[in-house]
Amino acid sequence: MKKGIRCEYPTIFNQKQHDRIVSEVLNARRPQMPLSPNPTEYTANDMRLFHHFITAAHLPVYESAWIRDVPAMSSEVLHTPGVLSA
Amino acid sequence: MTDCYQYQYLMHAILASAGAHANLLYGNTEPGTAVRHRQNAIQGLNEALARWPLQADEAHAMLATSYLLAFQSHFMPDGFADYILSMRGSFQLKDVLRAQQLRGVFELELEDPGQLTVYLRPQNFHVLNQKLLGDALLSLDAIFPMVDSPSTHDIEKAIYQKLVEAVRYVVLVPRMHNIPDTVETQTPDPVQAAAEICKIDCLLQSQEWPQKEVIHLLSPSNTLSQVIMSHYAALRFVLTPLCAPELGMGTHVKAMVEWCEIMLGNVKDDGQIRWTDHVQWPARVTRAMRRCVNENQHLTLGELFDTLVEDPQY
Numbered sequence: 001m002k003k004g005i006r007c008e009y010p011t012i013f014n015q016k017q018h019d020r021i022v023s024e025v026l027n028a029r030r031p032q033m034p035l036s037p038n039p040t041e042y043t044a045n046d047m048r049l050f051h052h053f054i055t056a057a058h059l060p061v062y063e064s065a066w067i068r069d070v071p072a073m074s075s076e077v078l079h080t081p082g083v084l085s086a
Numbered sequence: 087m088t089d090c091y092q093y094q095y096l097m098h099a100i101l102a103s104a105g106a107h108a109n110l111l112y113g114n115t116e117p118g119t120a121v122r123h124r125q126n127a128i129q130g131l132n133e134a135l136a137r138w139p140l141q142a143d144e145a146h147a148m149l150a151t152s153y154l155l156a157f158q159s160h161f162m163p164d165g166f167a168d169y170i171l172s173m174r175g176s177f178q179l180k181d182v183l184r185a186q187q188l189r190g191v192f193e194l195e196l197e198d199p200g201q202l203t204v205y206l207r208p209q210n211f212h213v214l215n216q217k218l219l220g221d222a223l224l225s226l227d228a229i230f231p232m233v234d235s236p237s238t239h240d241i242e243k244a245i246y247q248k249l250v251e252a253v254r255y256v257v258l259v260p261r262m263h264n265i266p267d268t269v270e271t272q273t274p275d276p277v278q279a280a281a282e283i284c285k286i287d288c289l290l291q292s293q294e295w296p297q298k299e300v301i302h303l304l305s306p307s308n309t310l311s312q313v314i315m316s317h318y319a320a321l322r323f324v325l326t327p328l329c330a331p332e333l334g335m336g337t338h339v340k341a342m343v344e345w346c347e348i349m350l351g352n353v354k355d356d357g358q359i360r361w362t363d364h365v366q367w368p369a370r371v372t373r374a375m376r377r378c379v380n381e382n383q384h385l386t387l388g389e390l391f392d393t394l395v396e397d398p399q400y
Contacts, residue, residue, distance in 0.1 A: 045116055049104040050097075057107035059157055060333040062192065069191040070150045073143070074097035 093147040095130020098123040099154035106161035110338055111384060124158060127151055145183050146190030152176040160337065163344035166319075167304040173291040174300065181293070208276040210327035213395050216258055218324060218371070223253045223260055225367035226317060230264035232310055232359065241299040244289060246314050248282045249321060255279035256325070280329035286318060306352045313364050316349040320368035323375055326387070327394050335388030340379050346372040 042050075050071070058066035105120030131151050134144060156172035159165030184194040226249060232238070233246045250265055256279045289295065290303075303311045319342065350369050353361045378393060379385045 045119060046101055049101045049108060049119070052108050053100050053104035056111075057104045059153065060336060065150075065191045070096065070147075071100065073093055073147045073150070073191075074100055 093130075093134075093144065093151075095127045095134060096147045096151050096154075098130060099127035099151040099158075102127055103154045103158040103161075106158045107338075110161045110340060120158070124155065127155060131155075140182065140186065140188060142188040142190050145179070145186075145188045146192055149176060149179050149183060149192055152179055161341050163341055164348060165341060166345040166348070170290050170300065170304060171297075174293070174297070177291055178293060205329055205331040206277050206280045207328055207330065208280075210395060211256065211274065211276040213327050214256055214276075215324070219253055219257045220259065220261060221367055221370075222317070222321060222324070223250070223257050223262060225364065226250050226253065227262045227264050229310075229313060229364050232364075233314070238310065239299060239302055241289075241295050241303050242311055242314055244295075245286055245303070245318060248286050248289070249314070249317055252279045252282035252286075252321065252325070255282065256328075276328050280325060283322065283325060283329060306348075309353055309356070309361050312349050312352045313361060316346055316353070316365050316368035316372075319346045319349065320371035323371055323390070324394075326391050330387055330391045335386065335391065337387045339375075339385050339387055339390055343372060343375045343379050343385075346375070 054067050054071065102120050102123035105116065105123060109116070109120060131148060134148050134151075137144075140148075152172060152175045156169055156176060159169035159172055162168065180192075180194060182188075183190075183192075188194075226246070229246075233243055254260060255275045258274060290300065302308060303315070305311065322342075323339075346368060350365050350372060353365050355362055375385075375390075378390060382389050
């Protein structure tokens, strides 16, 4: 809208993207994680440490395991992509 | 693999190791946090070990926890015994996973012995301080009569022997009065020297020796073992130019210097032996390492490697 020109996206492109994403989400094998009856409460400092682990404090060998797979095994709360990339 | 359960003890181990690492880098801003998470991780891991038989997912979570506890020990000034015992636990667990073919995040194949050579840098042999190594051999030679005593445990003798061989392989002009010379070649062999040091690591961490023997070796009140192990720790520093793994260059070594300092502090004279005379060599190396830590603030293995390669007389 900066120069008075309106952005127009091709309808067909949007529809294709929409279909693909919906299809991927619906067909994806979603994690089945039973929630703990006594969930641990993590503090803000714990979140800071978790971020520190991902970015700086993991073991230097099998790096992909330490920054992706191991955190994912550790908690149903903290392994969302948003937290990992925070 | 990841679509299974949550393993709280693994999260505690992650937070524990991150806390110890952060304390090392930024100072102890949250005293007790790392220790509290460590306690929770150990408790959870013990409970998990009691749930037999192992499932593949959880077995790998347990292995990760065990590795992390060992990793955290690397940042703890009093973590040497914890490190060895955690690594032994990890190796044992890995053996179980391998035997039961429980596949998951971690590779379970046996380490290729050929991989060892990747970590060796025999081309740096020329930067080793020959005077320092000669003194190491003399220091080891001086404790030979105590090691040769019938009351000395076999594990202490085994480590002592490998230390002597490691030094013997890199000393150009060996001077020994008490130790029988078992090294046939007179030509320095830095690869073999580094291999002897790696054998000590394996000896401590594998199941080759029973836990009881290893605990005897690590006991702070066992003066002879503290003397031997302080030589081992000091020699690891001195031989860094020969065997520093590329992936480990970012590892912080401050706590390892503190391990040496604690071992040296455990050595006291008794009525018969002036033990403190026998740790002069490791004390000298440890003082140099302490100076290096203080100068660099956060000394990594890579920085130590560069310092020793660029300034062999450091």
